[in-house]
Amino acid sequence: MSLPTLRQILELPAFASAEILSGQTKLDNYITWVHVAEVLDVARLLSGGELVLCTGLELARSSPEARVAYVRSLAEAGVGGLGLELVRWLQEVPTEMLQTARMLQFPILVFRTEVRFAELTRAAHERILRPAPGPEEPLLEALVEALVETGRDKRFLDGQLGAVLRLPSRPRSTLLATLEALLSAQFNIAETARRLGVRRQSVYYRLEQLRGMLGDLESLERRFGLWVALELLKRGASG
Incomplete structure (x- = not known):
């Protein structure tokens, strides 16, 4: 952080x-x-x-x-x-x-x-609480490494993103990309739509899907956990 x-x-x-x-x-x-x-x-x-x-x-x-x-x-x-x-x-x-x-x-x-x-x-x-992705952020690096080294990465992923990860490839990729864009834009719908190159209505629709599948997306702790889970996915811990 x-x-x-x-x-x-x-x-x-x-x-x-x-x-x-x-x-x-x-x-x-x-x-x-x-x-x-x-x-x-x-x-x-x-x-x-x-x-x-x-x-x-x-x-x-x-x-x-x-x-x-x-x-x-x-x-x-x-x-x-x-x-x-x-x-x-x-x-x-x-x-x-x-x-x-x-x-x-x-x-x-x-x-x-x-x-x-x-x-x-x-x-x-x-x-303030958002981890900045990349090698300049030692906290995120340490959390991801600790989860992998202790073998808890897959359980953590399932707890954070399980419902989305069980979707077929296309909707899974779409919702994960939307979630990452939402987090990066602090859930600003207009900015998220701009980053994804889609209409705002599409973002609203996907956000409702994400809420239906993942539940709470409002708390800062939840969003931090989602950042960590997405970083784990980038490192190939989705198996």
């Missing part, structure tokens, strides 16, 4: 509307997790590297001094950045907050239209 930088998080389709207002020199810092929090004392609960998202509900009610203290507390806690939705409670980042953030080189990013924080956190967490 390779932690993404803030820059890489912002490149995800879910973050396409984000605008960076400060902290541009910190975009290559790693992001460890994403939290949605409105309380102004959230920094005491964090361990560093997090991206904090909020609508500005409490900030809109607070004094300029409290807002400055909030930004300082996040920066001092090593937080990776603050994402503000400028829709309901705030229409602009308060001047004192932006000045403080720029002085501290603390990243503030804003969304000027309504966004779904659930989608932002899901996309970011999938990127």
Whole structure:
């Protein structure tokens, strides 16, 4: 598992509307997790590297001094950045907050239209937890080798992909390719369709097939297991 930088998080389709207002020199810092929090004392609960998202509900009610203290507390806690939705409670980042953030080189990013924080956190967490295929990812390499060396690779494959692997060759290949594309695109249907060169309706149809055969595809643990299983298949452990 390779932690993404803030820059890489912002490149995800879910973050396409984000605008960076400060902290541009910190975009290559790693992001460890994403939290949605409105309380102004959230920094005491964090361990560093997090991206904090909020609508500005409490900030809109607070004094300029409290807002400055909030930004300082996040920066001092090593937080990776603050994402503000400028829709309901705030229409602009308060001047004192932006000045403080720029002085501290603390990243503030804003969304000027309504966004779904659930989608932002899901996309970011999938990127954070997703193994990057290839020799540069020692964790995935170690997991695959451990499964093979202990003789548990075939049982693991059956547990993760058994229903699909028992299909005839053509539908099996189609669904496996679709699953890999979905995982790579963080289940973004439009991006998956683009990668596969098919219509979005085809992706929706195949996704329903996959859900019917494999069950839960939503949890991060499940998706990680599927990544490992697909890597095992590439290495010929399908027998």
